[in-house]
Amino acid sequence: xxxxxxxxxxxxxxxxxxxxxxxxxxxxxxxxxxxxxxxxxxxxxxxxxxxxxxxxxxxxxxxxxxxxxxxxxxxxxxxxxxxxxxxxxxxxxxxxxxxxxxxxxxxxxxxxxxxxxxxxxxxxxxxxxxxxxxxxxxxxxxxxxxxxxxxxxxxxxxxxxxxxxxxxxxxxxxxxxxxxxxxxxxxxxxxxxxxxxxxxxxxxxxxxxxxxxxxxxxxxxxxxxxxxxxxxxxxxxxxxxxxxxxxxxxxxxxxxxxxxxxxxxxxxxxxxxxxxxxxxxxxxxxxxxxxxxxxxxxxxxxxx
Numbered sequence: 001x002x003x004x005x006x007x008x009x010x011x012x013x014x015x016x017x018x019x020x021x022x023x024x025x026x027x028x029x030x031x032x033x034x035x036x037x038x039x040x041x042x043x044x045x046x047x048x049x050x051x052x053x054x055x056x057x058x059x060x061x062x063x064x065x066x067x068x069x070x071x072x073x074x075x076x077x078x079x080x081x082x083x084x085x086x087x088x089x090x091x092x093x094x095x096x097x098x099x100x101x102x103x104x105x106x107x108x109x110x111x112x113x114x115x116x117x118x119x120x121x122x123x124x125x126x127x128x129x130x131x132x133x134x135x136x137x138x139x140x141x142x143x144x145x146x147x148x149x150x151x152x153x154x155x156x157x158x159x160x161x162x163x164x165x166x167x168x169x170x171x172x173x174x175x176x177x178x179x180x181x182x183x184x185x186x187x188x189x190x191x192x193x194x195x196x197x198x199x200x201x202x203x204x205x206x207x208x209x210x211x212x213x214x215x216x217x218x219x220x221x222x223x224x225x226x227x228x229x230x231x232x233x234x235x236x237x238x239x240x241x242x243x244x245x246x247x248x249x250x251x252x253x254x255x256x257x258x259x260x261x262x263x264x265x266x267x268x269x270x271x272x273x274x275x276x277x278x279x280x281x282x283x284x285x286x287x288x289x290x291x292x293x294x295x296x297x298x299x300x301x302x303x304x
Contacts, residue, residue: 026226028183031195034229035222036173042231045259046097046165052285053095053110059087060276063155066115089154090116095283097165108163115152154277161208164249164262164281167222167234169207170199178203184221190233193226208238216240230260244270254286261286 026034062085092114113120169175184196198221201207206215216238223233231251238245246268251260267279 025183025186025195028181028197031183031197031224031226031229032171032176032181034226035171035197035224035231036176036229038229038231039168039171040173042165042168042259045257046261048096048289049257049261050094050096050287050289051261051283053091053093053281053283055091055093055279055281057089057091057154057277057279059154060274062087063275063277065089065154066152086154089152091152095164096289112152161236161238161245161247162265162267162279162281163247164265164283165234166208166247167220167236167249168231170201170218170234170236171222171224171231175207178207187223190223191225194223194232195226197222197224210240220246232260242272257286 064083065086066083091112094109094111094113096109170179179199179201182198184198187194187196198219200219201217204215206217208216208218210216218236218238220235220237222231222235224231230253233251234249236247248266249262250264252263253260262283264283265281267277267281269277
């Protein structure tokens with residue numbers, strides 16, 4: 001009987017040990033390694049994916065704003081603009097990232113097609129034309145689209161941190177050495193097995209530059225799925241003498257794309273004068289635009 005009991009107790013100890021091993025939290029270095037691999041996969045799969053973005057901005061005081069665009073289908077540069085002030089703005093855009101020809105830069109495009117329920121361009125042709133007619137000034141075209149998109153913001157702010165995937169860049173292998181990381185707690189409210197990683201930027205040049213190239217050091221939190229390294233939530237905080245900005249993005253796994261795509265971005269800006277601007281962007285209708293070497297556009301149909 002005793003020998004049988006010892007065998008049972010031994011088996012129980014083995015099972016308990018396995019369970020303990022399975023529930024043991026991953027180390028910070030393991031999470032950082034897995035997330036770096038995941039970010040590389042995300043870039044490869046999300047590049048040239050287009051989402052429809054609905055972007056709502058609200059300010060505590062009236063700010064300069066383009067009130068109307070006249071000339072449907074002509075594009076913002078050719079449209080007449082009526083300028084005024086407003087505390088509320090709703091913008092609809094095609095939002096995507098592309099890798100510029102001859103460059104390693106991953107550029108965000110926000111091609112606005114509607115402002116406060118007023119259509120401002122032919123949304124079915126403009127984005128396609130940009131890729132079907134590439135030229136030596138592709139980078140200038142990208143810059144122009146960014147400028148045109150920014151002019152519809154409240155306050156005409158040309159900010160670059162209103163980017164739903166900016167937090168993923170922090171976990172790229174080449175960027176991790178610029179940050180100091182610490183492992184936080186499990187957060188079951190975001191998902192099972194999701195760990196919080198806190199970070200503070202310490203190296204130069206910083207991921208985000210301010211006016212005239214001034215380094216802006218970021219800090220915040222990242223929510224990482226332990227088993228896969230998949231990011232399900234990011235938080236980027238920037239503090240400078242005249243402005244405090246917080247950008248938070250929530251991601252949801254998309255089986256068709258095989259990655260967690262951004263579904264919501266929230267922004268909160270507070271100036272030294274007390275003016276507060278809050279914004280919320282939501283993303284849906286994800287579809288793929290692939291441009292081949294021979295410049296033929298391959299559009300993947302949207303599955304509803």
